Every structure is written in structure tokens, then in C-alpha cells.
Amino acid sequence: MQNPIKKLAVLTSGGDSPGMNAAVRAVVRTCAFMEIECMAIYRGYEGMIEGDFVPFNARSVNNIINKGGTILKSARCEEFRTPEGRQKAYDQLKAAGIDCFVVIGGDGSFRGASIFYKEFGIPVIGIPGTIDNDIFGTQFTLGFDTALNTVVEAIDKIRDTASSHSRLFFVEVMGRDVGHIALNAGVAAGAEETLIPEQNLGLERLLDSLKRSKKSGKSSSIVVVAEGDKTGKNVFELKEYVEKNLPIYDVRVSVLGHIQRGGSPTAFDRVLASRMGVKAVESLLEGKANLMVGIVANEMVLTPIDDAVKGHTKIDRELIRVSDIMTI
Numbered sequence: 001m002q003n004p005i006k007k008l009a010v011l012t013s014g015g016d017s018p019g020m021n022a023a024v025r026a027v028v029r030t031c032a033f034m035e036i037e038c039m040a041i042y043r044g045y046e047g048m049i050e051g052d053f054v055p056f057n058a059r060s061v062n063n064i065i066n067k068g069g070t071i072l073k074s075a076r077c078e079e080f081r082t083p084e085g086r087q088k089a090y091d092q093l094k095a096a097g098i099d100c101f102v103v104i105g106g107d108g109s110f111r112g113a114s115i116f117y118k119e120f121g122i123p124v125i126g127i128p129g130t131i132d133n134d135i136f137g138t139q140f141t142l143g144f145d146t147a148l149n150t151v152v153e154a155i156d157k158i159r160d161t162a163s164s165h166s167r168l169f170f171v172e173v174m175g176r177d178v179g180h181i182a183l184n185a186g187v188a189a190g191a192e193e194t195l196i197p198e199q200n201l202g203l204e205r206l207l208d209s210l211k212r213s214k215k216s217g218k219s220s221s222i223v224v225v226a227e228g229d230k231t232g233k234n235v236f237e238l239k240e241y242v243e244k245n246l247p248i249y250d251v252r253v254s255v256l257g258h259i260q261r262g263g264s265p266t267a268f269d270r271v272l273a274s275r276m277g278v279k280a281v282e283s284l285l286e287g288k289a290n291l292m293v294g295i296v297a298n299e300m301v302l303t304p305i306d307d308a309v310k311g312h313t314k315i316d317r318e319l320i321r322v323s324d325i326m327t328i
Helices: 021-033 044-050 085-095 107-120 144-164 180-188 203-215 235-245 267-285 305-308 318-327
Strands: 007-012 036-041 051-055 099-103 124-128 165-171 192-195 221-226 250-255 291-296 301-304
Touching: 007 044, 007 318, 021 036, 021 051, 021 267, 036 044, 044 085, 044 107, 051 305, 085 107, 085 180, 099 107, 099 235, 107 124, 107 305, 124 267, 144 165, 144 267, 165 180, 165 235, 180 192, 180 301, 180 318, 192 203, 203 221, 203 235, 203 250, 221 291, 235 250, 250 318, 267 291, 267 301, 291 305, 301 305
Parallel strands: 007 036, 007 099, 099 124, 124 291, 165 221, 165 250, 192 221
Antiparallel strands: 036 051, 291 301
8 A cells, every 4th residue: 555654744842862863863864765755843843833844855964963952953832732833833734745743852742742643633753852761661762871971971070079179079960850860870970879859868868878988988979969859958958968967078069950961972872863763754654643662672662652741760679779789
């Protein structure tokens, strides 16, 4: 049977993450391989509403696999949250002859895509692009590995200063609702303690851990704190608490912030983005829709977008145990 899809669009939406460009490249080149027209939508759903479409071919995505951020730009679009805004987007897609699209983003982007599909029936496949690794239905999201490596590299450098001056550093990393970055970075960088939203260790345990570190002969310490940790109101409150109760420590705070979002994607994220891009286009050609591409046990899988948005990722309890053992 002849494939009804003639023209496919790709957009990036929400917060940027390393690997988005590699995913765009994969979608565009898979379309070229399958001899399907591909349109790039600039500025996410905002660009969809305004008809900011540009034809892309295989050469349009030269030399972007190594670049962080997104060449298609991204924007949070309040208008797309309204029926009127989505109607405008639909009209623009139909006027451009676009049959389906791939959206690369996080849970907010997926919610919009699912609502849009249910209202207008335009097939959509999602590719999870977020450094927090907080999307259900995939073990890894695009950008997580790169962000993790960025954090570990930063902590390694901070430890040099901590060791030189016998200081305690609280290093805050991204993770408002989940602690995947913090936990993995804590183990990889040899942190003395890791504080994550999923496990409220309490201030007393933190003090006990720091006392043990001092007693065991450690002259400096690193505590990795996810921004959503509930042990204290914020990382600066933790600093003040420790200074008050353990004056033997010279305490400093380093908030890594948006440095975690940027940078050239790792080989892992580039390969993952390429696999996800191919799978997304192939899924649309097979007549599938309103699904998200993910990776589980190194296999490409599809999860209903609604499940991906509503589900919750689980913290690795085995890694928590390993972290506890390593802090001795």
C-alpha cells in the first residue's frame, strides 16, 4: 500500500538539551532516505502557530550533530495552550501540506502534542529531550548523559579547591522533582553525601555523615544537592545550618545552574538521538501516532504519550545503596 505520508515536520520545544540537534539531524536524514519531504518548524509551537516553516534536506543538517542547544530554537508558547491557538497551528500545518510531525522535548511539550492529536488527528511522535531524565517510558532521555558528564567534570574541579583549602562544598545541580543527575554525579565524583528529592535524609543525618568524614581523616568534603531536595529549604540554608552546628567546617556553595544544559553532546547522546530520530520517522510511516520513542534494555520502544507524561520515573535504589557504601 502506498504510504499516505508525503511531508513530515520536526520541532524542538521546552527547555533545550544536548542531543536535540542530533535528533533533528536524524529525523531530517531519515526523511531524505525514505524520500519524504521534511519541514523544520522554528521556535516550537509558537513557530507552528505563526507558520515559521523551512524546508530541510539532508544537507540542511550538516555539522550539527556535535552542537548543543537547538538550531531550531525553542519557546514556551502560552497561546498553544488555548483552543484558538491550536486551531491556528492546525491551519498552518494544513496550509503547508504537513501530514505529521515529530516533537523533541519534555513532558510539557508532550502534553501539548497529545491534546493537539486528539483534537485534530495529526499524527505525532515524541522524542524525549530533557537533562533531568524524568520521562516515564525510557531509561535515558536526550541530554541526561551530557549533563551528567558536565556536572562530574565541574565537581572534579571544585574538589581541587576543596582539598587545597580543607573546605566543605555544597554543589547544587538541576533536579527539581527527581535526583537522577545528583545521585549519578555523586557516585561518579566520589561525593561524601548526596541529597535528592526522593529521599529526605534529614539534617541530623547530614551532620552525622559530615562528622564521620572528619573523624575518618577527610580534610575536605563534597555534598551534591539536587535543587528539589527537601533536607533544607535551599542549599544556602544547608550551608548556614552546617556552619552553625559544625563550625570546624569552612563551607562554600556552588550552584552549577544552566551550565548543565549546554555543551557538545556526548557520544552516548549522539547515538541515542540518531536511533530515536530514525525510530520516530519509521513509526509515523507505519501509521503509529501519539507515542513517544524510548530506550529500554538498549532496545527502542514506544510508549503512549499520555503514559509518558503521567508516569513517574523511579530512582535507582541500588545506586543509593552503592552511594551509602562509598561514603565510608
